[in-house]
Amino acid sequence: MVAWNKLKITVHTTETENYLYKNSFDVEGGNFSNAGTVSTHIKSILKNIGLPNNIIRKSAIVCYESEINIVSYARKGIINLTVTTKTVEFDIIDEGPGIPNIELAMEQGYSTADRQIREMGFGAGMGLYNIKCYSDIFNLSSEVDKGTFLKIIINIT
């Protein structure tokens, strides 16, 4: 175990990985009244760790968009957060309809959101595109009628 950064953060060491923080957060599909709660919580965790502001900013954007995607389209999902001395990593897994055409879903402006979602100002077809823009590694895979898996890595430089 080593101390990291100016804050007294403990680096956990297992056989396979070193990390500063690791946790999973449940997100409920369809519940817009709580949308953003997990992202707000994760942001405060990243602040407490003492990460640079630009990394916190990017993380908040990708986390929020991912959370909103679960709320908007999936039955439920999990946001797994791992912070190391070099990266902020999100593994986001949902149970939902999946994405039939990932290439199309990545296009800015393409959206399958219904009217209700759009009226709230979501579903503009910017979510996945924004996530990709603010990630250093972005990996999206999906199975129709099962769900979607999104891996995002933001490098701390």
Added chain:
Amino acid sequence: MDIETIAKKLNLKVRSASDNLKNNVTGGYTGDLLSDVMANSHEGDIWITRQVHQNIVAIATLKEHAGIILVNSCEPARDTLEKANQEKIPIMVSDLPAFELTGKIYNLLEKKD
């Protein structure tokens, strides 16, 4: 410039977090698409929008906006107000449309700087 000064000069009606009007406004962003605001607004911005539902509070909290102004006399939903008071996000209402309000606030901030 703080929120209180802007609220007085532009005759805004304060609807939530009236104890937090000393928040410093360093810029502004106008938009109703939440992903756009999420990606492009900054900490310390005053957010001008006509969305009235509670998710605006989550965005303003995450982005650490100084406050939110609703345009065209749109009133915040009740649960929006509850959340805004919890999170200490001032929400104000203007009778101006977004274009005019944005211009006036832009001028106020430019003069100050």
